[in-house]
Amino acid sequence: MDREVRVRFAPSPTGALHIGGVRTALYNYLFAKKQGGKFLLRIEDTDQTRFVPGAEEYIKEALEWLDISPDESPWNPGDCGPYRQSERKPMYMQYALDLVEKGHAYYAFDTSEELDAMRERLTAARVVSPQYNAITRTQMKNSLTLPEDEVKARLASGEPYVIRVKIPRKEEVRLNDMIRGWVMVHSNTLDDKVLMKSDGMPTYHLANIVDDHLMEITHVIRGEEWLPSAPLHVLLYKYFGWEDTMPQFAHLPLLLKPDGNGKLSKRDAEKHGFPIFPLDWKDPNSGDLVMGFREQGYLPDAFLNFLSFLGWNPGDHREIFSLDELVEAFSVERIGKAGTKFDINKAKWYNEQYLRAKSDEELANYLMQDLEKEGFTVEAGKAAQIAGLMKERATFPGDLWKEGKFMLFPPTTFDEAVLAKRWNQEAVSVLATYKEKLENFHEELTSESAKSLLEQSAAENDIKLGKVMQAVRLATTGVGAGPDLMAVFAIIGKEELIRRIGYALENLKIIA
RNA sequence: GGUCCGUUCGUCUAGGGGUUAGGACGUAUCCCUUUCACGGAUAAAACACGGGUUCGAUUCCCGUACGGACUACCA
Numbered sequence: 001m002d003r004e005v006r007v008r009f010a011p012s013p014t015g016a017l018h019i020g021g022v023r024t025a026l027y028n029y030l031f032a033k034k035q036g037g038k039f040l041l042r043i044e045d046t047d048q049t050r051f052v053p054g055a056e057e058y059i060k061e062a063l064e065w066l067d068i069s070p071d072e073s074p075w076n077p078g079d080c081g082p083y084r085q086s087e088r089k090p091m092y093m094q095y096a097l098d099l100v101e102k103g104h105a106y107y108a109f110d111t112s113e114e115l116d117a118m119r120e121r122l123t124a125a126r127v128v129s130p131q132y133n134a135i136t137r138t139q140m141k142n143s144l145t146l147p148e149d150e151v152k153a154r155l156a157s158g159e160p161y162v163i164r165v166k167i168p169r170k171e172e173v174r175l176n177d178m179i180r181g182w183v184m185v186h187s188n189t190l191d192d193k194v195l196m197k198s199d200g201m202p203t204y205h206l207a208n209i210v211d212d213h214l215m216e217i218t219h220v221i222r223g224e225e226w227l228p229s230a231p232l233h234v235l236l237y238k239y240f241g242w243e244d245t246m247p248q249f250a251h252l253p254l255l256l257k258p259d260g261n262g263k264l265s266k267r268d269a270e271k272h273g274f275p276i277f278p279l280d281w282k283d284p285n286s287g288d289l290v291m292g293f294r295e296q297g298y299l300p301d302a303f304l305n306f307l308s309f310l311g312w313n314p315g316d317h318r319e320i321f322s323l324d325e326l327v328e329a330f331s332v333e334r335i336g337k338a339g340t341k342f343d344i345n346k347a348k349w350y351n352e353q354y355l356r357a358k359s360d361e362e363l364a365n366y367l368m369q370d371l372e373k374e375g376f377t378v379e380a381g382k383a384a385q386i387a388g389l390m391k392e393r394a395t396f397p398g399d400l401w402k403e404g405k406f407m408l409f410p411p412t413t414f415d416e417a418v419l420a421k422r423w424n425q426e427a428v429s430v431l432a433t434y435k436e437k438l439e440n441f442h443e444e445l446t447s448e449s450a451k452s453l454l455e456q457s458a459a460e461n462d463i464k465l466g467k468v469m470q471a472v473r474l475a476t477t478g479v480g481a482g483p484d485l486m487a488v489f490a491i492i493g494k495e496e497l498i499r500r501i502g503y504a505l506e507n508l509k510i511i512a
Numbered sequence: 513g514g515u516c517c518g519u520u521c522g523u524c525u526a527g528g529g530g531u532u533a534g535g536a537c538g539u540a541u542c543c544c545u546u547u548c549a550c551g552g553a554u555a556a557a558a559c560a561c562g563g564g565u566u567c568g569a570u571u572c573c574c575g576u577a578c579g580g581a582c583u584a585c586c587a
Contacts, residue, residue, distance in 0.1 A: 010587090011587090012586080045587095046587080049586085050586065050587080108585095115585090126513095128513055129515080131583075162585050164585095180517070183516070185516070186515085189514070189516085190515090191583080193584095193585095194584080203584090203585070203586085204586075205587095224517070224581060226587090227582080228517090228581070228582040230516095253517090254580070258523080263580080263581080309536090310524075313524080315526070317526085317534085319536060336524095337518060338518055338519060339519095339580060339581090340523095340524070343522095343538085345537055346524065346537050346538085348537090349536085349537055391550095392549060392550045392551090393549045418547095466546060467546095469546035469547065470547060473546075473547065484545095484546085484547095
């Protein structure tokens with residue numbers, strides 16, 4: 001096949017884009033770019049009742065954040081527009097009618113009450129799966145059972161109707177999924193799905209086939225939840241006479257809950273306290289706020305890398321991939337079949353890797369921004385020093401500020417446990433000497449000079465430095481753990497350091 | 513219930529008729545070190561079960577179990 005590869009991501013604007021959807025978009029993007037093709041986005045908004053304002057913007061923003069924006073979309077249309085199904089509404093009826101003419105679809109006038117009654121009747125008769133199919137349609141109100149005159153009259157009178165596909169009674173439907181291989185389904189397990197709804201909108205099934213055909217889609221990469229309806233789609237391609245250009249299907253494994261089983265849901269995010277949406281989202285109807293990876297401090301490259309490994313791997317032992325490297329390494333063949341449990345630890349690990357790979361200067365920007373929000377400023381050089389010292393122990397950019405603020409501000413509290421254990425007369429003696437030496441030191445404090453002065457202070461008191469290090473740290477930073485103390489001292493500066501030691505000497509009580 | 517899909521360490525996975533079943537996250541221990549972390553090293557940890565086919569099956573086939581998706585005028 002020498003057609004240009006064209007794939008699409010086709011979300012419904014019904015709320016925040018779920019992480020599974022983001023992964024689907026990513027795989028579509030990677031596949032398109034690897035094949036030198038196009039990645040399009042189509043908004044599937046045929047269900048007007050589920051429309052949620054802002055959802056489309058959310059999708060756009062999420063893809064932009066990850067730098068996987070589509071080549072063609074509602075906001076960047078190509079030659080196959082419109083890219084919103086609601087705006088394509090006038091196009092669908094002719095295709096449905098074409099199927100009616102060919103005898104592959106029919107009008108149905110049943111009310112929802114009548115449909116319910118039918119299902120109840122079948123359930124009562126212990127029919128395993130009550131559905132509108134080759135058998136039951138003979139007992140319903142449709143253009144197959146009603147006299148032609150009446151059908152015409154009903155249509156003419158403006159009575160609501162739907163158009164249903166006429167599924168053949170006995171036919172083996174086969175499709176060759178790129179991930180799962182041959183999948184065969186017997187048509188007698190399929191039902192006469194609605195193609196056109198009574199409101200004049202197509203259902204997903206009709207719209208996605210018509211649009212994929214018109215948009216010259218070559219590969220349909222979507223979630224596994226679509227696999228059961230794929231045979232219907234194959235049948236529709238056949239009825240339309242589009243078999244030659246029918247796209248290849250690839251059904252992606254689902255993203256599962258981290259504990260137990262089942263599809264990953266919003267509930268899991270709340271339960272475990274981690275995001276499953278790319279961006280923060282406030283539901284305009286319920287007012288509920290869900291957190292996003294972006295706002296939690298995940299870096300787009302790290303998140304993307306993490307996401308790409310949820311169901312796919314390059315086949316070697318490499319773990320860190322830029323977007324370009326992912327494109328290069330990607331292949332549908334290497335997508336797994338089994339559902340993937342979501343593990344936030346891995347996401348954090350990726351974030352740490354990407355964070356550490358960043359320059360101190362780049363990280364300093366995060367720190368300065370956070371600080372600004374609190375109403376403070378630091379000079380860039382100092383911010384970079386702090387970032388450099390903190391990045392090895394941070395998961396998120398926000399940790400730089402949260403965990404590193406002691407370098408900018410004196411401690412207000414002192415860790416009780418460390419205090420009880422380490423704060424003793426020896427520490428007090430060393431610190432007193434150290435304070436004096438600092439006061440008489442007239443150069444700028446460097447990490448080397450800070451260390452040398454401290455060593456002298458310990459020696460003069462005949463105390464091994466190691467014995468009091470923890471106490472020194474506690475007195476100057478308030479906690480018992482942190483980056484190299486002498487580097488910290490250099491950042492704090494002599495004057496501030498003297499103040500802090502003075503405060504500790506006056507206020508900390510020896511318990512030990 | 514029915515249809516379809518799936519099942520390798522706790523998790524993500526590599527592999528594939530004969531392997532010490534490999535890697536990563538996480539966990540544990542050790543080393544480094546002024547602490548914590550980083551880094552390094554080591555360890556514990558898996559082929560769901562039962563039948564076949566075969567000299568040999570984790571790998572192929574068939575069942576079973578378990579899990580999941582779907583089963584709307586939602587996508």
